[in-house]
Amino acid sequence: METYLVGGAVRDALLGYPVYERDWVVVGSTPQEMLDAGFRQVGRDFPVFLHPDTGEEYALARTERKQGHGHQGFTVHCAPHVTLEQDLLRRDLTVNALAQAADGTIIDPYGGQRDLAEKRLRHVSDAFVEDPLRVLRTARFAARYAHLGFAVAGETLALMSELTAQGELAHLSSERVWRELERALGEQNPDVFISVLKECGALAALLPEVDALFGVPQTPAYHPEIDTGLHTLMCLQQAVLLEAPTAVRFAVLLHDLGKALTPADELPRHIAHEQRGIKPVKRVCERLKAPNQFRSLALAVCEYHLHCHRALELRGTTLLKLFSGTGALRQAENFEDFLLACEADARGRSGLEQRTYPQADYLRGALAAATQVTAAPFTAQGLQGKAIGQAMEKERIRVLEQYRADYSAADTGRPRQ
Structure with a gap:
């Protein structure tokens, strides 16, 4: 029995990135031997075990064969003769197909260290197209490491486009899509996640409401960047700079969905886009089974973000409507998330990224008075x-x-x- 540290822990250690969890591969063992050694089995589809002391995951080396659609359509083969190289071959990206032996030696059969040095996210083999979840995972890794200069390799992006064109993304469960989206929104560059999905066609398949924003013009006086999709990406960047939590970033992503529904003869103005956006925001949240906290904030930001921008002009009746509609009178702490999303929206515009946002303090004072x-x-x-x-x-x-x-x-x- 030989054990190897694998995947993200090896990758991030080589990058000098924080390592939060460690996964291990066991070569030359059987499920019974693992149980006899005190490990506890938790894997249903293939043998995964928890270490009796550390609780870390140890998986038996395995191979996989595609037999159906989606990310679960595989048959798994585990046996003592399966090698470490065979196990690493089934992984998505070369930077994730790295292992480290007990003596510190790095095992790198597929060029992962070279791709780390060249800041490239590249697939290990053509088996990449067998799992549609890899489209989202690759986009998420691009979002995580974009600030270090990483980008998706052209040939890998082509395979992601192929997966999308084959309709494989439709077989992903809403839970898995939500999990990847939520994790990506928490990365340093969530805008890159959206951009990569857009480039390979996956955004239209998974978030058509967001995809529809690209190419929609806005009034240059308020939006020098003009394109609504670009504005959305810029707002995400600002949300990160404001250290906004993931729920706020999700609300920012969806806040302008109504602009994709503006009649062509009204462009580039977007009268009542806040009201038009309510239905598509609800549709996205229902399709992805977004948690209630995310859903309620996204709806509040969609409907009331212009009220926030115009706060200094609002009469008392409208201010009270804003506080009631956003739930601020019941949970004032949640109103801070609303204000963060609105500030990200105000700053997510070309040349206006450093603008002040006095509306936030004004509304804090108004809410304090009302309560x-x-x-x-x-x-x-x-x-x-x-x-x-x-x-x-x-x-x-x-x-x-x-x-x-x-x-x-x-x-x-x-x-x-």
Whole structure:
């Protein structure tokens, strides 16, 4: 029995990247021998075991043969005679087909170290096309390492296009697609993930609502970059710079879906695109089975991001509508995510990346004023039921109008946007 550290742990160590988990391949063993050694089996489709002390995964060396569609359409063969090189051959990219022996020796039968040096994401073999999930994984690795100068090899991108053209992506489960998307949005360059999928045709297959944004013009006065798809990518870049969590980045990705539905005779203006975007945002979330937290934030940002941009102009009634619609009155902490997404949108424009966003502080102050209005004084007056809610709403509008007036009176040159 021989064990080798494999995959991402080897790759990232060679890159000087943080290593968060380690996976191992065992050559020359059987399931029974692993069990006898105290390992606990967890793999259903092929033998994977957890180390009795570290809990790290140890998989028996295996080969695979395509027998169906999707990323699970494989038969797996494990046996003591399967070599390390055969096991590495089934992997997606050469930079992931690396192993390290106990003495530190790097085993690299497919040129992974050379591709690391040349900053290239390249497939190990033509068997790459047997698993459609590799399209998303490769795009995700491109998003992770783009800041280091990595790019997908042309021949690998061609295979990704082939997989897409064959309709294989349709066989991926929504759970796997969501998992890859969520992980990619958390990388340093999530915009690269979208760009790579766009280039190989996978974006149209998986996120047609986002794909439809490319080529849609916007008013140059507000959007010097003009193209709505490019604007979306720039907003993602800004969300990263703002250290926004993944849910915010997802909302940013979907915030302008309504612009793809603008009638041609109205372009480049996008009147009521916020309302038009609600249905496609819901459709994406349902198709991907996005968690409720992601869904609710994406819908709020889609519907109310222009309210946020125009905050300094809004009357008390509209401010209250904004707070009610985004759930800010119930969970003020979630409103911060909304503000982050809107700021990323405001900055995701050519030449305006460094603009200030006073709307955020203005709305924080307005929300604080509105939440100071409670039911207690109205209950003390003897009001009950709906009458309390109506009185609170009226008082909140009054308070917000006063806040607005006080802000204007104190304004000594605050920037307007």
